[in-house]
Amino acid sequence: MSLHRRSVLLSCEGPDRVGKETQSRKLTDHLTDKGYLVVRAETPYKGLTCQAIRWMLGNGLAIKWPTLFQLLHHANKLLFQTFVLPRLMSLADVVVLDRWDASEWVYGIASGASKSVVEWCYEQLFKPSWTFVFIGKMKGKPTDDYEKDCALQARVNELYVKWAVSAGNVSILRIDEIGEKEEVHHAVLKELHTHLDFVD
16 A cells, blocks of 8 residues: 655664664654654554553563454554554655554564464555665563564564565665664665665
8 A cells, every 4th residue: 555645754674672763763863964854753653552552562462362462553553544644744754663564564474463464454554665674683671572582583583584575665784784873874874875866
């Protein structure tokens, strides 16, 4: 599904605690410094469905009922897509998302949710102009059931690469091979300048 818009939608994707938030903030700051009007948002987006997602992650139900959990995630993103994203894209030159459509497919498949449900949900979401996929080891201490599940995180890494190869309009950044935060940021900017000519 695509969205008719004048602005550009960028997505930062990857496993838990790999540095997406840091890089999405650095990208936002860089584009703002270049004179663009940039808005950054995270999913799951705030609201009752976000609270329910956090609750399921904290009590084991996200692992126990993966299809229900993915449907809850989809409801959260669909509400954001319907009521928030169009307004952001009408106001901003660039919208930067910390996770979007790829995570819906990757985490759904990795967690064992119904494949037909996962693929249906994935197709309902607007597709970004470009996606940056960060692949690497988790940083910091895991805080919820998804982060603590090493086997799940390994599957997530593998599936992000699989998704990226087939999706198109994607840059894969293997952060463990690139180096520190600033080096990763420069790699993002290099990909940005290479693939998106709206950037000065």
